[in-house]
Amino acid sequence: MNLFGYKFMPRFTQIAETANNRLVGFNNVSSYEKYILKPSKQVDKALIIKEWDNILRIVVSLALKQTTQSQVVRKLSSFKTNATLKALIALDQIMMSDYLLDYIDSQEMRSVVQASLCRGESYHQLSGTIAKVSGGKSLRGKNEIELDIAAESIRLIANAVIFYNATLLSYLYQFYLKAEPDKANKISRLSPIAWQHISFIGKYEFYNRRVSINIQEVIDYFMSDSEIDFLAVA
Structure with missing residues (x-):
């Protein structure tokens, strides 16, 4: 290596x-x-x-x-x-x-290694959850090519989940940074590898779309609901 x-x-x-x-x-x-x-x-x-x-x-x-x-x-x-x-x-x-x-x-190196292992374990759990959707029938293969396609599909979905979570957390962090620094500090420690709020049940379609999801509208919707506790999973 x-x-x-x-x-x-x-x-x-x-x-x-x-x-x-x-x-x-x-x-x-x-x-x-x-x-x-x-x-x-x-x-x-x-x-x-x-x-x-x-x-x-x-x-x-x-x-x-x-x-x-x-x-x-x-x-x-x-x-x-x-x-x-x-x-x-x-x-x-x-x-x-x-x-x-x-x-x-280096204590810093030890902390980085420990954090990386925790992130890696969380990522494997997320990937395992995606692979088991619908009893594991959605993403599987019978030969090497199909298995590779299934593995890359799982990785794509997992990365999409992480990107979605990271985008929301980044916006929330910036929003609370000046208004409520303590809350912003707690948000900065949240992991983007979470899927309790996401449903994987359904049909996956991988294709290019001219119109993408407006993530800002999703963020505004969350911020408009005062009952949502963003730190419930901290």
Whole structure:
């Protein structure tokens, strides 16, 4: 993931134990005795440099989709000792150590990771709800193409729900920002991934329309009803 420009950011529940078991260093372990956080092993930097060309070949094959991750793992694991596999593991240990140190040092990073996991879980719940509409008969497939279409359709509907909610919340936030800052602060913490107010029962039609829904009219309708409690789900 790192070589493709992404960053794997897991959440750790037992940081001390994870640091003791997963941190690595470039020098001998004994040279880190004076530090609070100590690596458990020395990483083989020379092996990574030696196998770097083979690592790049694997990455290029994955990028061009000439092979899959499972095929690469299966081939590398078919030998009792494989230098390229050991180099990849060592490279992974370096990247994980670098991330783990940042994770321990930054409370902001830990908060971001936790919030992202919560959003991801909420999104999966929303997608699961859409997929189960009408007993799961509306969006399903019998072959790979139909399954892909169903998955993309579910993603489209979920994104439409999130966009709709985010638009309403953004307007409400701006509306209350000057008049009632406390209420605006509470609104800013509401998640746009909510569907209790949306009915998914019906027939889905995906096509271009010249006339789109006037979201401003929807917002004005909500604001005209003084009995609506926008913070009921806070």
